Amino acid sequence: MSFTERNGGIARRRVIFPFNIPVKESEKDPRLPEKISRELPVIIRHLLKEFADQNKAKKLLQTQRDSSEALTVKCGSDPLYRFCGYLESGNNTAGMKMGNKNISPRAPRLYLYHAYLSFMEAHGFERPLTLTKFGESIPKIMQEYRKEYRKVRTKKGYSYSVELSEDAEEWLPSVPERGED
Numbered sequence: 001m002s003f004t005e006r007n008g009g010i011a012r013r014r015v016i017f018p019f020n021i022p023v024k025e026s027e028k029d030p031r032l033p034e035k036i037s038r039e040l041p042v043i044i045r046h047l048l049k050e051f052a053d054q055n056k057a058k059k060l061l062q063t064q065r066d067s068s069e070a071l072t073v074k075c076g077s078d079p080l081y082r083f084c085g086y087l088e089s090g091n092n093t094a095g096m097k098m099g100n101k102n103i104s105p106r107a108p109r110l111y112l113y114h115a116y117l118s119f120m121e122a123h124g125f126e127r128p129l130t131l132t133k134f135g136e137s138i139p140k141i142m143q144e145y146r147k148e149y150r151k152v153r154t155k156k157g158y159s160y161s162v163e164l165s166e167d168a169e170e171w172l173p174s175v176p177e178r179g180e181d
Helices: 009-013 032-050 054-065 068-077 078-084 113-121 131-144 166-170
Strands: 086-087 151-154 156-158 162-164
Touching: 054 068, 054 086, 068 078, 078 113, 078 131
Parallel strands: none
Antiparallel strands: 086 162, 151 156
16 A cells, blocks of 8 residues: 655554565465454454553654654655655755746756656656645655755745755756767
8 A cells, every 4th residue: 555645644653564575376375364353352462461561562663663664665655755865965055946847947956846856757757746845845754864954045045955966867867968079
């Protein structure tokens, strides 16, 4: 199951258990649901005994939720998480500008939104976020990556304390080079 939710309600409650190794058809047990339903009372009793202290359960769930494994799963289900993986916190505040769809030609090495649009196109995603939704979503995701993301007012608008990593060259549009004569 895959879903996207950026308001934090589900992310605070969700724990990810990946079941991504398919079972061969010959090894599948047609009576598995019946067997599991018979074991549910035992499983529930075990969980209640194991987690009699609610704080222990809460800590384990939070550890799983904040793990790199959970971030990897989110990257697989939400392209914005994957895109943020290509961002690095800059040493200075004069990082990338936000940009918008009306600036032409696109400059993905200068504008954050243009970089996101280029990423989406390069990976075949057809429905990018609007500029507003993109701008609202980035800070929380950068926080999950434990990367600094600051918005700084300059004389020419706002600047954000991020730069694209070198790995972004994989999907950034190539810059034509002059051929040797």
